[in-house]
Amino acid sequence: xxxxxxxxxxxxxxxxxxxxxxxxxxxxxxxxxxxxxxxxxxxxxxxxxxxxxxxxxxxxxxxxxxxxxxxxxxxxxxxxxxxxxxxxxxxxxxxxxxxxxxxxxxxxxxxxxxxxxxxxxxxxxxxxxxxxxxxxxxxxxxxxxxxxxxxxxxxxxxxxxxxxxxxxxxxxxxxxxxxxxxxxxxxxxxxxxxxxxxxxxxxxxxxxxxxxxxxxxxxxxxxxxxxxxxxxxxxxxxxxxxxxxxxxxxxxxxxxxxxxxxxxxxxxxxxxx
Amino acid sequence: xxxxxxxxxxxxxxxxxxxxxxxxxxxxxxxxxxxxxxxxxxxxxxxxxxxxxxxxxxxxxxxxxxxxxxxxxxxxxxxxxxx
Ligand SMILES: Nc1ncnc2c1ncn2[C@@H]1O[C@H](COP(=O)(O)OP(=O)(O)OP(=O)(O)O)[C@@H](O)[C@H]1O
Ligand SMILES: [Mg+2]
Numbered sequence: 439x440x441x442x443x444x445x446x447x448x449x450x451x452x453x454x455x456x457x458x459x460x461x462x463x464x465x466x467x468x469x470x471x472x473x474x475x476x477x478x479x480x481x482x483x484x485x486x487x488x489x490x491x492x493x494x495x496x497x498x499x500x501x502x503x504x505x506x507x508x509x510x511x512x513x514x515x516x517x518x519x520x521x522x523x524x525x526x527x528x529x530x531x532x533x534x535x536x537x538x539x540x541x542x543x544x545x546x547x548x549x550x551x552x553x554x555x556x557x558x559x560x561x562x563x564x565x566x567x568x569x570x571x572x573x574x575x576x577x578x579x580x581x582x583x584x585x586x587x588x589x590x591x592x593x594x595x596x597x598x599x600x601x602x603x604x605x606x607x608x609x610x611x612x613x614x615x616x617x618x619x620x621x622x623x624x625x626x627x628x629x630x631x632x633x634x635x636x637x638x639x640x641x642x643x644x645x646x647x648x649x650x651x652x653x654x655x656x657x658x659x660x661x662x663x664x665x666x667x668x669x670x671x672x673x674x675x676x677x678x679x680x681x682x683x684x685x686x687x688x689x690x691x692x693x694x695x696x697x698x699x700x701x702x703x704x705x706x707x708x709x710x711x
Numbered sequence: 712x713x714x715x716x717x718x719x720x721x722x723x724x725x726x727x728x729x730x731x732x733x734x735x736x737x738x739x740x741x742x743x744x745x746x747x748x749x750x751x752x753x754x755x756x757x758x759x760x761x762x763x764x765x766x767x768x769x770x771x772x773x774x775x776x777x778x779x780x781x782x783x784x785x786x787x788x789x790x791x792x793x794x
Contacts, residue, residue, distance in 0.1 A: 589731075590731050590734060590735055590738075593735055593739075594735070594738060594739065594742065597739050597742060597743070598742065600781075601743060601781075604781075623728070626726030626727065626728045626729065627726065627727045627728055628728060629728055629731050629732065629735075630728070633728070633731075633732050633735075636732075637732075637735050637736070637739055639780040639781045
Protein backbone atom coordinates (compact mmCIF):
# COMPACT_ATOMS: atom_id res chain seq x y z
CA UNK A 439 0.00 0.00 0.00
CA UNK A 440 1.26 3.48 -0.78
CA UNK A 441 1.68 6.57 1.29
CA UNK A 442 -1.63 8.12 2.25
CA UNK A 443 -0.94 11.62 3.39
CA UNK A 444 0.99 14.32 1.63
CA UNK A 445 3.41 15.15 4.43
CA UNK A 446 4.36 12.54 7.03
CA UNK A 447 4.09 13.27 10.72
CA UNK A 448 6.89 12.80 13.20
CA UNK A 449 5.77 11.55 16.62
CA UNK A 450 8.22 11.24 19.50
CA UNK A 451 7.50 8.84 22.35
CA UNK A 452 9.21 10.00 25.51
CA UNK A 453 8.98 9.74 29.32
CA UNK A 454 11.92 11.03 31.31
CA UNK A 455 12.03 7.95 33.53
CA UNK A 456 13.41 4.75 32.05
CA UNK A 457 11.57 1.49 31.67
CA UNK A 458 8.02 2.85 31.66
CA UNK A 459 7.12 1.40 28.24
CA UNK A 460 8.26 3.81 25.51
CA UNK A 461 9.72 1.15 23.25
CA UNK A 462 6.75 -1.18 23.79
CA UNK A 463 4.42 1.70 22.88
CA UNK A 464 6.40 2.62 19.77
CA UNK A 465 6.56 -0.99 18.56
CA UNK A 466 2.87 -1.67 19.05
CA UNK A 467 1.29 1.60 17.99
CA UNK A 468 3.49 1.65 14.89
CA UNK A 469 2.64 -1.98 14.04
CA UNK A 470 -1.03 -1.27 14.56
CA UNK A 471 -0.96 1.73 12.24
CA UNK A 472 0.96 -0.25 9.63
CA UNK A 473 -1.65 -3.01 9.85
CA UNK A 474 -4.31 -0.36 9.21
CA UNK A 475 -2.54 0.38 5.93
CA UNK A 476 -0.39 3.38 6.81
CA UNK A 477 3.24 3.67 5.84
CA UNK A 478 5.14 3.74 9.10
CA UNK A 479 8.79 3.90 10.09
CA UNK A 480 10.16 3.60 13.62
CA UNK A 481 13.42 5.36 14.37
CA UNK A 482 15.42 4.10 17.34
CA UNK A 483 17.26 7.02 18.91
CA UNK A 484 18.32 5.10 22.00
CA UNK A 485 21.87 5.08 20.65
CA UNK A 486 24.12 2.76 22.66
CA UNK A 487 21.24 1.02 24.45
CA UNK A 488 19.04 -0.12 21.62
CA UNK A 489 16.03 -2.31 22.34
CA UNK A 490 13.49 -1.56 19.62
CA UNK A 491 14.97 -4.17 17.25
CA UNK A 492 14.61 -6.82 19.97
CA UNK A 493 11.08 -5.87 20.95
CA UNK A 494 10.03 -5.95 17.29
CA UNK A 495 11.96 -9.18 16.75
CA UNK A 496 14.03 -7.66 13.95
CA UNK A 497 17.46 -7.93 15.57
CA UNK A 498 18.75 -10.50 13.07
CA UNK A 499 17.84 -8.41 10.07
CA UNK A 500 19.81 -5.30 10.99
CA UNK A 501 22.65 -4.52 8.60
CA UNK A 502 23.33 -0.80 8.91
CA UNK A 503 22.43 1.73 11.59
CA UNK A 504 21.47 5.39 11.85
CA UNK A 505 25.04 6.59 12.48
CA UNK A 506 26.26 4.86 9.34
CA UNK A 507 23.53 6.68 7.42
CA UNK A 508 24.56 10.00 8.94
CA UNK A 509 28.23 9.35 8.27
CA UNK A 510 27.49 8.42 4.65
CA UNK A 511 28.55 4.77 4.87
CA UNK A 512 25.22 3.66 3.46
CA UNK A 513 22.03 5.22 2.16
CA UNK A 514 18.96 5.74 4.29
CA UNK A 515 17.12 3.20 2.17
CA UNK A 516 19.80 0.57 2.72
CA UNK A 517 19.58 0.98 6.48
CA UNK A 518 15.80 0.62 6.71
CA UNK A 519 14.76 -2.84 7.88
CA UNK A 520 11.44 -4.04 6.51
CA UNK A 521 9.12 -5.87 8.89
CA UNK A 522 7.76 -8.87 6.99
CA UNK A 523 4.66 -9.22 9.18
CA UNK A 524 3.24 -5.85 8.20
CA UNK A 525 3.10 -4.53 4.65
CA UNK A 526 4.39 -1.08 5.41
CA UNK A 527 6.42 -1.07 8.60
CA UNK A 528 10.10 -0.21 8.57
CA UNK A 529 12.73 0.33 11.26
CA UNK A 530 15.77 2.56 11.25
CA UNK A 531 18.08 0.87 13.80
CA UNK A 532 20.12 2.65 16.45
CA UNK A 533 23.86 2.07 16.69
CA UNK A 534 24.84 -0.05 19.67
CA UNK A 535 28.52 0.81 19.96
CA UNK A 536 28.17 4.59 19.84
CA UNK A 537 26.55 7.09 22.16
CA UNK A 538 23.94 9.82 22.20
CA UNK A 539 26.40 12.63 21.57
CA UNK A 540 27.42 11.12 18.24
CA UNK A 541 24.41 12.67 16.53
CA UNK A 542 22.92 16.15 16.60
CA UNK A 543 19.37 17.52 16.47
CA UNK A 544 20.06 18.91 12.99
CA UNK A 545 21.07 15.52 11.67
CA UNK A 546 17.85 14.02 13.04
CA UNK A 547 15.89 16.82 11.37
CA UNK A 548 17.53 16.09 8.03
CA UNK A 549 16.75 12.38 8.27
CA UNK A 550 13.14 13.08 9.23
CA UNK A 551 12.73 15.52 6.34
CA UNK A 552 13.72 12.67 3.99
CA UNK A 553 11.50 10.11 5.75
CA UNK A 554 8.49 12.44 5.72
CA UNK A 555 8.42 12.22 1.95
CA UNK A 556 8.09 8.43 2.05
CA UNK A 557 6.10 7.70 5.19
CA UNK A 558 2.81 8.72 6.80
CA UNK A 559 4.12 8.31 10.35
CA UNK A 560 7.62 8.45 11.73
CA UNK A 561 7.80 7.22 15.33
CA UNK A 562 10.84 8.16 17.35
CA UNK A 563 11.81 5.92 20.25
CA UNK A 564 13.35 8.37 22.71
CA UNK A 565 15.92 7.29 25.29
CA UNK A 566 15.27 7.88 29.00
CA UNK A 567 16.65 11.10 30.47
CA UNK A 568 16.57 14.77 29.58
CA UNK A 569 19.99 15.16 28.00
CA UNK A 570 21.32 15.07 24.45
CA UNK A 571 19.39 11.92 23.53
CA UNK A 572 16.14 13.64 24.48
CA UNK A 573 17.03 16.79 22.56
CA UNK A 574 17.84 14.72 19.47
CA UNK A 575 14.58 12.83 19.77
CA UNK A 576 12.32 15.88 20.00
CA UNK A 577 14.16 18.02 17.43
CA UNK A 578 12.10 16.98 14.42
CA UNK A 579 8.88 15.93 16.11
CA UNK A 580 5.48 17.43 15.27
CA UNK A 581 3.73 15.66 18.12
CA UNK A 582 4.72 14.06 21.40
CA UNK A 583 3.41 11.10 23.32
CA UNK A 584 4.45 11.05 26.98
CA UNK A 585 4.38 7.59 28.53
CA UNK A 586 4.11 7.22 32.27
CA UNK A 587 3.28 4.65 34.93
CA UNK A 588 0.85 5.24 37.83
CA UNK A 589 3.67 5.79 40.25
CA UNK A 590 5.06 8.97 41.88
CA UNK A 591 8.55 8.94 40.38
CA UNK A 592 7.31 8.28 36.84
CA UNK A 593 4.72 11.06 37.18
CA UNK A 594 7.31 13.53 38.43
CA UNK A 595 9.53 12.79 35.44
CA UNK A 596 6.57 12.99 33.07
CA UNK A 597 5.76 16.43 34.46
CA UNK A 598 9.32 17.59 33.87
CA UNK A 599 9.24 16.27 30.31
CA UNK A 600 5.89 17.96 29.61
CA UNK A 601 7.36 21.24 30.86
CA UNK A 602 10.36 20.83 28.57
CA UNK A 603 8.15 19.98 25.59
CA UNK A 604 6.02 23.05 26.27
CA UNK A 605 9.16 25.19 26.40
CA UNK A 606 10.14 23.71 23.05
CA UNK A 607 6.76 24.93 21.74
CA UNK A 608 5.05 21.58 21.35
CA UNK A 609 1.32 22.08 20.88
CA UNK A 610 0.32 18.44 20.65
CA UNK A 611 1.39 16.53 23.77
CA UNK A 612 -0.63 13.49 24.79
CA UNK A 613 -0.43 11.06 27.67
CA UNK A 614 -0.26 7.27 27.66
CA UNK A 615 -0.60 5.61 31.05
CA UNK A 616 1.01 2.20 30.99
CA UNK A 617 0.88 -0.69 33.48
CA UNK A 618 -2.24 0.34 35.32
CA UNK A 619 -3.87 -2.23 37.58
CA UNK A 620 -7.55 -1.62 38.09
CA UNK A 621 -7.70 -3.86 41.17
CA UNK A 622 -5.02 -1.75 42.89
CA UNK A 623 -6.67 1.50 41.86
CA UNK A 624 -9.94 0.27 43.35
CA UNK A 625 -8.31 -0.79 46.61
CA UNK A 626 -6.69 2.64 46.93
CA UNK A 627 -3.14 1.49 46.33
CA UNK A 628 -2.48 2.89 42.88
CA UNK A 629 -2.87 6.33 41.33
CA UNK A 630 -5.91 6.40 39.06
CA UNK A 631 -6.18 7.85 35.56
CA UNK A 632 -8.11 10.66 37.19
CA UNK A 633 -5.25 11.41 39.54
CA UNK A 634 -2.69 11.40 36.74
CA UNK A 635 -4.73 13.76 34.60
CA UNK A 636 -5.21 16.11 37.51
CA UNK A 637 -1.44 16.23 38.13
CA UNK A 638 -0.22 16.40 34.56
CA UNK A 639 -3.03 18.45 32.95
CA UNK A 640 -2.66 17.05 29.44
CA UNK A 641 -4.99 15.07 27.20
CA UNK A 642 -5.19 11.33 27.50
CA UNK A 643 -4.28 9.25 24.45
CA UNK A 644 -4.37 5.81 25.97
CA UNK A 645 -4.46 3.54 28.98
CA UNK A 646 -2.58 0.25 28.86
CA UNK A 647 -3.15 -2.27 31.63
CA UNK A 648 -0.41 -4.27 33.30
CA UNK A 649 -0.46 -7.42 31.19
CA UNK A 650 1.73 -10.53 31.45
CA UNK A 651 1.23 -11.06 27.73
CA UNK A 652 3.55 -8.10 27.13
CA UNK A 653 6.43 -10.05 28.64
CA UNK A 654 5.54 -13.15 26.62
CA UNK A 655 5.39 -11.15 23.38
CA UNK A 656 8.66 -9.43 24.19
CA UNK A 657 10.31 -12.83 24.77
CA UNK A 658 9.15 -13.93 21.36
CA UNK A 659 9.93 -10.69 19.56
CA UNK A 660 6.35 -10.29 18.45
CA UNK A 661 4.27 -7.15 18.84
CA UNK A 662 1.54 -7.72 21.41
CA UNK A 663 -1.07 -6.48 18.95
CA UNK A 664 -0.72 -9.83 17.15
CA UNK A 665 -2.24 -11.49 20.23
CA UNK A 666 -5.80 -10.28 19.95
CA UNK A 667 -6.83 -11.83 23.27
CA UNK A 668 -4.43 -9.69 25.26
CA UNK A 669 -5.89 -6.65 27.03
CA UNK A 670 -2.81 -4.63 26.17
CA UNK A 671 -3.41 -5.43 22.52
CA UNK A 672 -6.79 -3.68 22.53
CA UNK A 673 -5.24 -0.75 24.35
CA UNK A 674 -2.48 -0.27 21.78
CA UNK A 675 -4.91 -0.63 18.88
CA UNK A 676 -7.09 2.05 20.46
CA UNK A 677 -4.07 4.32 20.78
CA UNK A 678 -3.36 3.81 17.07
CA UNK A 679 -6.91 4.84 16.18
CA UNK A 680 -6.78 7.89 18.45
CA UNK A 681 -3.44 8.83 16.88
CA UNK A 682 -5.31 9.00 13.58
CA UNK A 683 -7.70 11.44 15.22
CA UNK A 684 -10.54 8.96 15.62
CA UNK A 685 -12.79 9.07 18.66
CA UNK A 686 -12.45 5.82 20.61
CA UNK A 687 -14.12 5.44 23.99
CA UNK A 688 -12.02 4.45 26.95
CA UNK A 689 -13.46 1.12 28.02
CA UNK A 690 -14.32 0.26 31.64
CA UNK A 691 -12.53 3.10 33.34
CA UNK A 692 -15.01 4.58 35.77
CA UNK A 693 -12.59 7.31 36.80
CA UNK A 694 -12.48 8.90 33.37
CA UNK A 695 -16.13 9.83 33.38
CA UNK A 696 -15.58 11.25 36.83
CA UNK A 697 -12.63 13.26 35.57
CA UNK A 698 -14.67 14.62 32.69
CA UNK A 699 -17.24 15.79 35.20
CA UNK A 700 -14.65 17.42 37.41
CA UNK A 701 -13.06 19.13 34.44
CA UNK A 702 -16.38 20.60 33.40
CA UNK A 703 -16.62 22.18 36.85
CA UNK A 704 -13.49 24.14 36.06
CA UNK A 705 -9.87 23.33 36.53
CA UNK A 706 -9.15 25.24 39.72
CA UNK A 707 -9.61 22.19 41.85
CA UNK A 708 -7.24 23.34 44.50
CA UNK A 709 -7.23 27.06 44.13
CA UNK A 710 -6.98 27.31 47.90
CA UNK A 711 -10.28 29.00 48.57
CA UNK B 712 3.84 27.18 52.68
CA UNK B 713 4.54 23.52 53.16
CA UNK B 714 2.03 23.36 55.98
CA UNK B 715 -0.49 25.28 54.00
CA UNK B 716 -0.25 23.01 50.98
CA UNK B 717 -0.45 19.98 53.19
CA UNK B 718 -3.59 21.31 54.79
CA UNK B 719 -5.33 22.19 51.53
CA UNK B 720 -4.40 18.90 49.93
CA UNK B 721 -6.43 17.13 52.55
CA UNK B 722 -4.11 14.96 54.55
CA UNK B 723 -7.10 12.89 55.58
CA UNK B 724 -6.77 10.35 52.79
CA UNK B 725 -4.70 7.65 54.44
CA UNK B 726 -4.62 5.22 51.51
CA UNK B 727 -1.27 4.90 49.75
CA UNK B 728 -2.91 6.40 46.67
CA UNK B 729 -4.03 9.40 48.73
CA UNK B 730 -0.53 9.84 50.08
CA UNK B 731 0.92 9.59 46.59
CA UNK B 732 -1.45 12.31 45.42
CA UNK B 733 -0.60 14.62 48.30
CA UNK B 734 3.12 14.17 47.81
CA UNK B 735 2.82 14.69 44.07
CA UNK B 736 0.84 17.93 44.41
CA UNK B 737 3.54 19.39 46.58
CA UNK B 738 6.52 18.15 44.64
CA UNK B 739 5.11 19.10 41.22
CA UNK B 740 4.24 22.60 42.39
CA UNK B 741 7.79 23.04 43.65
CA UNK B 742 9.40 21.38 40.60
CA UNK B 743 7.51 23.63 38.21
CA UNK B 744 8.48 26.76 40.10
CA UNK B 745 12.04 25.63 40.67
CA UNK B 746 11.68 26.03 44.40
CA UNK B 747 11.27 23.97 47.54
CA UNK B 748 9.17 23.95 50.66
CA UNK B 749 12.00 25.47 52.69
CA UNK B 750 12.56 28.30 50.21
CA UNK B 751 8.84 29.02 50.12
CA UNK B 752 8.64 29.23 53.90
CA UNK B 753 11.63 31.60 54.04
CA UNK B 754 10.15 33.78 51.31
CA UNK B 755 6.83 33.99 53.07
CA UNK B 756 8.57 35.25 56.20
CA UNK B 757 10.52 37.85 54.22
CA UNK B 758 7.42 39.13 52.44
CA UNK B 759 5.59 39.56 55.73
CA UNK B 760 8.59 41.30 57.28
CA UNK B 761 8.80 43.81 54.43
CA UNK B 762 5.13 44.71 54.84
CA UNK B 763 5.43 44.87 58.60
CA UNK B 764 8.27 47.39 58.27
CA UNK B 765 5.93 49.95 56.69
CA UNK B 766 2.47 49.01 57.87
CA UNK B 767 0.82 47.41 60.80
CA UNK B 768 -0.42 43.91 60.20
CA UNK B 769 -3.57 42.80 61.94
CA UNK B 770 -4.60 39.16 61.89
CA UNK B 771 -3.01 36.22 60.12
CA UNK B 772 -1.14 36.97 56.89
CA UNK B 773 -1.29 34.37 54.16
CA UNK B 774 1.20 33.78 51.35
CA UNK B 775 0.40 30.85 49.15
CA UNK B 776 0.72 29.37 45.69
CA UNK B 777 -2.48 28.84 43.79
CA UNK B 778 -2.48 26.64 40.72
CA UNK B 779 -4.75 26.18 37.80
CA UNK B 780 -3.81 23.49 35.37
CA UNK B 781 -0.08 23.80 34.85
CA UNK B 782 -0.06 27.49 35.77
CA UNK B 783 0.69 28.90 39.16
CA UNK B 784 0.38 32.28 40.86
CA UNK B 785 1.34 33.63 44.24
CA UNK B 786 -1.55 34.76 46.33
CA UNK B 787 -0.62 37.18 49.10
CA UNK B 788 -3.25 38.20 51.58
CA UNK B 789 -2.13 40.41 54.44
CA UNK B 790 -4.77 42.01 56.65
CA UNK B 791 -3.76 45.55 57.65
CA UNK B 792 -4.72 47.62 60.65
CA UNK B 793 -6.56 50.85 59.79
CA UNK B 794 -6.73 54.02 61.90
N1 LIG C 1 1.70 -3.03 30.01
C1 LIG C 1 2.73 -3.78 30.42
N2 LIG C 1 2.53 -4.89 31.18
C2 LIG C 1 3.58 -5.63 31.58
N3 LIG C 1 4.85 -5.38 31.31
C3 LIG C 1 5.14 -4.29 30.57
C4 LIG C 1 4.09 -3.44 30.09
N4 LIG C 1 4.67 -2.43 29.39
C5 LIG C 1 6.00 -2.65 29.42
N5 LIG C 1 6.29 -3.76 30.13
C6 LIG C 1 7.64 -4.30 30.38
O1 LIG C 1 8.43 -3.28 30.95
C7 LIG C 1 9.75 -3.33 30.45
C8 LIG C 1 10.19 -1.98 29.93
O2 LIG C 1 9.44 -1.66 28.77
P1 LIG C 1 10.07 -0.78 27.60
O3 LIG C 1 11.38 -1.35 27.17
O4 LIG C 1 9.02 -0.60 26.58
O5 LIG C 1 10.32 0.58 28.39
P2 LIG C 1 11.15 1.86 27.92
O6 LIG C 1 10.47 3.05 28.49
O7 LIG C 1 11.34 1.86 26.45
O8 LIG C 1 12.54 1.60 28.65
P3 LIG C 1 13.95 2.40 28.42
O9 LIG C 1 13.81 3.70 29.13
O10 LIG C 1 14.95 1.50 29.06
O11 LIG C 1 14.12 2.56 26.94
C9 LIG C 1 9.78 -4.42 29.41
O12 LIG C 1 10.39 -5.54 29.95
C10 LIG C 1 8.33 -4.67 29.09
O13 LIG C 1 8.09 -6.01 28.75
MG1 LIG D 1 13.12 2.05 25.29
